[in-house]
Amino acid sequence: MRGPLHRRRFLQLAAGAGAGLAALPFTARAGEEYEAVVVMCSDPRVWRVTTDYVQSRELAGYRRFPIDGGAIGLVAEQYKNANQEFWEELAAAVTWNQTSRIIALNHRDCGAAKIAYGLAKTTDKLIETEMHRYALKEFRKQVAERHADLEVEIGLMALDGKVQILK
Numbered sequence: 184m185r186g187p188l189h190r191r192r193f194l195q196l197a198a199g200a201g202a203g204l205a206a207l208p209f210t211a212r213a214g215e216e217y218e219a220v221v222v223m224c225s226d227p228r229v230w231r232v233t234t235d236y237v238q239s240r241e242l243a244g245y246r247r248f249p250i251d252g253g254a255i256g257l258v259a260e261q262y263k264n265a266n267q268e269f270w271e272e273l274a275a276a277v278t279w280n281q282t283s284r285i286i287a288l289n290h291r292d293c294g295a296a297k298i299a300y301g302l303a304k305t306t307d308k309l310i311e312t313e314m315h316r317y318a319l320k321e322f323r324k325q326v327a328e329r330h331a332d333l334e335v336e337i338g339l340m341a342l343d344g345k346v347q348i349l350k
Contacts, residue, residue: 217244220276222257222269222287222322225249229290232344237286246282248272252295254287254322254337255315259299270329277330285333287322289315290340315339316349 219242223233230249237245248269250256257266276282289296296314297305304314319337326335338346 216281217246218242218282219245219284219286220273220282221245221247222253222285223247223249224253224256224288224290224293224295225251226290226293226295228342229288229340232340232342233288233290235344236288236340236346240286245286246276252293252299252318253289255289255293255295255299255318258318258321258325259295261299262295273326273330277333283332283334284336285326286336286338287319288338288340288346289319291315291342312339312347319349 219237221233221237223229233247250266250269252259252262256262257269273285291308291311292305296311296318299318300314303310305311316337316339319339323335323337326333337349339349340346
């Protein structure tokens, strides 16, 4: 008889599921078109709520690009060596006119944010919001430097799925 699912086993299963989902290909393919590329965190806690949010937007197709920390994983110094694949895939998607929009969604209580910017930046909601705003605006700037014609939407998601659109 099996006992209850212990916290350690649950975390092992969740991490494995997140790693498997994060491995889903973003690879741009000739002839495919989708309205948006969705940059999101690879944290398994936000997969369902991110999917629900994006589907509520009724886009004409989208491709996910999960990366640790979402936009933070693309702009923070600690992750600079891990983000080249994203920029290459985005360049291919733009070259083939597959997308015209990026939706970047970071989330609260993000472990990658704590690593990149320190625990103190995540303990106060206002400071955490400004930290994410900084990273998301930097991401938007870097996209504009590479692909000026792409529209970039940025938002901060609570773990319950509520999204705060940032300017």
